[in-house]
Amino acid sequence: xxxxxxxxxxxxxxxxxxxxxxxxxxxxxxxxxxxxxxxxxxxxxxxxxxxxxxxxxxxxxxxxxxxxxxxxxxxxxxxxxxxxxxxxxxxxxxxxxxxxxxxxxxxxxxxx
Amino acid sequence: xxxxxxxxxxxxxxxxxxxxxxxxxxxxxxxxxxxxxxxxxxxxxxxxxxxxxxxxxxxxxxxxxxxxxxxxxxxxxxxxxxxxxxxxxxxxxxxxxxxxxxxxxxxxxxxxx
Numbered sequence: 594x595x596x597x598x599x600x601x602x603x604x605x606x607x608x609x610x611x612x613x614x615x616x617x618x619x620x621x622x623x624x625x626x627x628x629x630x631x632x633x634x635x636x637x638x639x640x641x642x643x644x645x646x647x648x649x650x651x652x653x654x655x656x657x658x659x660x661x662x663x664x665x666x667x668x669x670x671x672x673x674x675x676x677x678x679x680x681x682x683x684x685x686x687x688x689x690x691x692x693x694x695x696x697x698x699x700x701x702x703x704x705x
Numbered sequence: 706x707x708x709x710x711x712x713x714x715x716x717x718x719x720x721x722x723x724x725x726x727x728x729x730x731x732x733x734x735x736x737x738x739x740x741x742x743x744x745x746x747x748x749x750x751x752x753x754x755x756x757x758x759x760x761x762x763x764x765x766x767x768x769x770x771x772x773x774x775x776x777x778x779x780x781x782x783x784x785x786x787x788x789x790x791x792x793x794x795x796x797x798x799x800x801x802x803x804x805x806x807x808x809x810x811x812x813x814x815x816x817x818x
């Protein structure tokens with residue numbers, strides 16, 4: 594069964610803290626792993642990772658993929674209240690046709 | 706405020722998953738200690754790092770690992786989580802190798818569901 598699992602389910606931090614969100618996957622014919630941020634609207638794209646060991650960065654956010662251990666992490670440094678959201682991990686996979694499967698998400702609450 | 710900072714304060718995760726707990730020691734402290742406190746047990750020592758090197762191991766499971774980075778902050782990684790891992794995880798720091806005077810952070814509450 595193809596699946597994407599995220600942990601933790603939720604976490605509460607104070608502004609300025611650093612957090613690490615985890616995403617593990619088991620899919621056939623893996624292509625890429627994607628991170629999204631979802632607030633009260635449609636998910637917004639953060640990163641797409643295809644190669645193992647290469648860190649992607651965007652401001653205070655960074656992510657890296659480990660294709661051997663089949664997981665990815667999303668780091669957020671110096672968190673702000675605006676980072677409060679559900680963070681979704683998804684895997685693009687498949688042979689002839691691309692499939693996208695989402696994890697259940699991690700709810701991040703950043704307190705002032 | 707002890708000066709030891711732990712994040713996150715609370716987290717909930719499912720069995721089988723992994724989490725990372727972070728600790729920033731007091732300014733100038735080289736030693737970092739990790740402890741676990743669950744409802745049915747007292748404070749249990751897990752591991753001690755000094756200036757980036759592991760110095761002592763206590764009742765730390767093989768599913769758990771830790772490290773101390775060059776900037777002296779430390780991370781405790783918990784994997785293949787079980788219900789029994791639900792606990793308050795404390796980090797503490799001291800300025801040297803002495804176990805007598807250590808300062809505790811406020812802890813990270815982990816709930817495994």
